[in-house]
Amino acid sequence: MKLDRWIDHDSQMTPIDFQVTSVYIEKGTRMTGLGSALLNMPEAARTTPSFCLRLITAFLLTAWSCVGAQNLTCDQLIGEAFLYLDANRPDITCQDLHNLAKGGVIMYPCRMLNEYIARKGGSHCLGYCDFPDLVIRQARHVDFLPIVYSGQTDRLPIVNSGCPVPHQQCEANARFRTLDGSCNNLANPNLGKSFTAQTRIVPNAYSDGLGSPRSHGCDNVPLPGPREVSNMMHAADTEMLFEQHLTGMVMQVGQFLAHDLILTEMFKRPNQDPLKCCDADISNVNCFNIRLPANDPFFMANGCMPLPRSIAENDCNNVRQQINSQTSYLDLSVNYGRTLAESNILRSFSGGLLKEVNGKMMEDVRQSTCDMKGPTSQKIFCPLSGDARVNEQPGLASMHNLWFLEHNRIARGLARVNPQWNDERLFQEARKITIAEWQNIVYGEYIPILLGPDTMKKFKLSLHDRSYRDTYNPSVDASIINGFGVAVMRYGHTLIHRNISMVDTNMGSMMTPDDLSNHFFKVGLYHSHDDKGYKHMLRWISTERLPLFDGKVEQSVQRFLFKDRQADSFDLVALNIQRSREHGVPGYNAYRAVCGLKIASHFGAGPGGLVDHDPKVADRLSRVYRCPGDIDLFTGYLTERRTRGGLLGPLGQCLMGMQFKRLRDGDRFFFERNDPLVGFTREQLANIKQIRMSNIMCENNENTVIQPRVFFRPTVRRGPNPMVSCSRLPKLNLDLWRE
Numbered sequence: 001m002k003l004d005r006w007i008d009h010d011s012q013m014t015p016i017d018f019q020v021t022s023v024y025i026e027k028g029t030r031m032t033g034l035g036s037a038l039l040n041m042p043e044a045a046r047t048t049p050s051f052c053l054r055l056i057t058a059f060l061l062t063a064w065s066c067v068g069a070q071n072l073t074c075d076q077l078i079g080e081a082f083l084y085l086d087a088n089r090p091d092i093t094c095q096d097l098h099n100l101a102k103g104g105v106i107m108y109p110c111r112m113l114n115e116y117i118a119r120k121g122g123s124h125c126l127g128y129c130d131f132p133d134l135v136i137r138q139a140r141h142v143d144f145l146p147i148v149y150s151g152q153t154d155r156l157p158i159v160n161s162g163c164p165v166p167h168q169q170c171e172a173n174a175r176f177r178t179l180d181g182s183c184n185n186l187a188n189p190n191l192g193k194s195f196t197a198q199t200r201i202v203p204n205a206y207s208d209g210l211g212s213p214r215s216h217g218c219d220n221v222p223l224p225g226p227r228e229v230s231n232m233m234h235a236a237d238t239e240m241l242f243e244q245h246l247t248g249m250v251m252q253v254g255q256f257l258a259h260d261l262i263l264t265e266m267f268k269r270p271n272q273d274p275l276k277c278c279d280a281d282i283s284n285v286n287c288f289n290i291r292l293p294a295n296d297p298f299f300m301a302n303g304c305m306p307l308p309r310s311i312a313e314n315d316c317n318n319v320r321q322q323i324n325s326q327t328s329y330l331d332l333s334v335n336y337g338r339t340l341a342e343s344n345i346l347r348s349f350s351g352g353l354l355k356e357v358n359g360k361m362m363e364d365v366r367q368s369t370c371d372m373k374g375p376t377s378q379k380i381f382c383p384l385s386g387d388a389r390v391n392e393q394p395g396l397a398s399m400h401n402l403w404f405l406e407h408n409r410i411a412r413g414l415a416r417v418n419p420q421w422n423d424e425r426l427f428q429e430a431r432k433i434t435i436a437e438w439q440n441i442v443y444g445e446y447i448p449i450l451l452g453p454d455t456m457k458k459f460k461l462s463l464h465d466r467s468y469r470d471t472y473n474p475s476v477d478a479s480i481i482n483g484f485g486v487a488v489m490r491y492g493h494t495l496i497h498r499n500i501s502m503v504d505t506n507m508g509s510m511m512t513p514d515d516l517s518n519h520f521f522k523v524g525l526y527h528s529h530d531d532k533g534y535k536h537m538l539r540w541i542s543t544e545r546l547p548l549f550d551g552k553v554e555q556s557v558q559r560f561l562f563k564d565r566q567a568d569s570f571d572l573v574a575l576n577i578q579r580s581r582e583h584g585v586p587g588y589n590a591y592r593a594v595c596g597l598k599i600a601s602h603f604g605a606g607p608g609g610l611v612d613h614d615p616k617v618a619d620r621l622s623r624v625y626r627c628p629g630d631i632d633l634f635t636g637y638l639t640e641r642r643t644r645g646g647l648l649g650p651l652g653q654c655l656m657g658m659q660f661k662r663l664r665d666g667d668r669f670f671f672e673r674n675d676p677l678v679g680f681t682r683e684q685l686a687n688i689k690q691i692r693m694s695n696i697m698c699e700n701n702e703n704t705v706i707q708p709r710v711f712f713r714p715t716v717r718r719g720p721n722p723m724v725s726c727s728r729l730p731k732l733n734l735d736l737w738r739e
């Protein structure tokens with residue numbers, strides 16, 4: 001086929017268009033021409049010309065800058081590059097690509113191309129593009145090395161802005177969801193898909209209306225510094241305070257859930273290293289650093305906390321829109337990967353299984369996603385999962401592993417009842433059931449804890465006890481709301497513990513609790529205790545008390561987040577606040593208005609003021625903000641008084657309720673649907689609805705006993721939530737899937 005088939009002539013691509021993220025390619029594979037490199041490309045590659053172009057461009061990323069000077073067009077460059085590579089390097093290896101990606105020989109394609117182009121006189125256009133094996137094959141039993149590809153997204157306008165939306169063809173009769181979330185909505189296949197724009201429910205508050213961070217408040221006075229707000233409103237007390245009845249599971253499931261819904265990546269250097277925003281890259285347009293106060297109780301006076309801006313694109317109205325690189329849907333994309341290509345890396349392609357090593361997720365051969373030192377003699381490695389944040393802290397990796405094991409357990413079970421099913425069928429059916437269990441737990445057990453019964457009722461969010469409740473509405477957009485990602489869903493940061501610890505199968509303590517901040521990006525504990533460390537950690541999480549939901553954030557992340565060997569660290573709260581300003585997310589009052597709640601015009605707790613805050617909290621707000629309208633969404637909503645029966649205040653109830661309603665009603669594959677194509681049988685559904693988080697633990701975590709409601713602390717034997725033997729819990733009955 002000819003090159004021009006693959007070129008999106010409409011797009012005026014410049015190097016700046018190419019935001020590069022990682023993708024994987026088989027190690028040790030001989031690359032015969034660049035065609036083979038398409039092996040692991042996202043699904044979209046097959047169908048959208050611009051994606052293909054971007055991949056090629058990404059290979060030659062550095063070449064862009066050097067050929068720019070030569071005035072070559074896109075087609076010319078690629079034509080030349082292909083011809084050159086095919087003629088001169090027919091056997092380019094993965095190692096070459098790896099080196100390229102690592103930046104080790106970053107000049108290599110650049111030099112090569114320049115040589116070639118120079119030989120050709122600099123302007124020869126062949127318009128040649130031949131992909132002998134442009135088929136997304138399934139990658140098998142291999143290790144992977146990163147190469148670069150363009151994570152540039154299709155230009156997705158904000159909903160209802162009147163912008164044209166590029167479409168892809170959908171298979172309307174598909175029984176399973178796509179890996180990247182596309183085609184969930186058949187009328188608008190991009191909704192909720194990975195690498196599309198986050199949506200807005202209120203107009204942006206960029207200082208220029210287009211993309212410059214929100215910076216000034218009332219009377220045009222600069223907003224308070226994020227760290228000042230953090231210190232005044234969110235610094236935890238010396239003593240840890242706890243919820244009475246809840247467990248650490250509320251935090252840990254919350255983080256995992258958050259990651260299923262949203263990932264906003266940051267701009268990087270062209271070679272994929274992070275921007276050094278307080279250092280060499282200080283003047284980069286994509287740095288929006290946090291200036292630290294002169295009198296900070298912990299950080300250096302007037303210091304700099306780096307913050308690269310989130311990857312974003314201008315919509316057709318020229319407004320900066322941040323990209324969600326996860327699928328918005330509750331689909332465990334966090335475990336399965338957010339594109340077909342990523343999932344192919346994670347699958348074993350036998351028996352429907354995900355690749356497993358000693359009961360754990362597969363190894364990430366990059367070994368750069370975690371720090372492998374830790375108190376263990378086991379062979380340890382960085383686990384690879386469907387979300388790049390998996391190793392951020394060991395509790396999160398453990399939660400990934402739990403759901404990973406559940407998938408494999410179900411796939412093995414299905415293979416026993418349906419030996420005639422092939423790998424693909426087993427994988428998809430196991431995935432479908434695992435996602436259904438997950439959705440059932442999120443809507444049946446988890447959200448009610450945050451929202452309480454009244455809000456569940458108001459938003460009609462409760463599940464049916466045992467049968468269908470089909471609420472699907474194709475006009476609902478299930479993509480993630482910008483303010484939800486930068487603020488609302490970050491409520492979990494007030495629930496992070498100071499420590500981390502482990503509990504054995506007899507529920508006895510196994511270690512002196514250690515500072516959580518010693519374990520960011522470390523996998524020692526996860527691998528410890530004969531490959532069972534993660535199980536002991538989950539047991540601790542499911543019995544330890546939950547830190548108080550009070551808007552206060554422990555020093556483990558308010559001072560020591562990502563503490564490194566130079567003792568440099570971050571304040572997570574300050575990041576949250578700066579991030580929301582950088583996204584042009586408006587303040588507290590704007591969201592109150594959307595929710596039909598009274599907006600505050602003064603800091604008093606009486607009428608017309610901060611009616612949903614305690615007077616003391618309102619007073620502290622008045623000491624850091626100039627006007628109530630300036631209050632950042634994260635701070636304003638998280639410090640509201642909680643409402644009856646839930647954890648969140650009125651604004652949180654509304655915004656969480658709204659997002660989770662969209663996530664359910666806009667999901668054509670939601671597990672409660674009464675739809676012969678994508679739904680379950682009545683019996684299967686009733687069975688899935690019996691499965692709670694405790695079952696998932698019992699089946700996969702070697703627990704012998706557990707409290708049935710794991711988000712709540714175990715009670716005494718006669719209480720409502722006593723420890724019971726796992727054998728007493730209902731089980732998933734895969735016979736119901738026998739064909």
Ligand code: HEM
Nearest residue numbers: 251254255258262263264393485489490492493496575579
């Ligand atoms: C030890 C636990 C946790 C750590 C260390 C952590 C750390 C972080 C960091 C560093 C960011 C990016 C900040 C930025 O630059 O904007 C972030 C984002 C976020 N966090 Fe957490 N977090 C934790 C737990 C949680 C929990 C429990 C929840 C929810 C219940 C949560 C929800 C979120 C959300 C929604 C985002 C935005 C994600 C995105 O758009 O990319 N986090 N967190």
Ligand SMILES: [Ca+2]
Nearest residue numbers: 260327329333
């Ligand atoms: Ca997802």
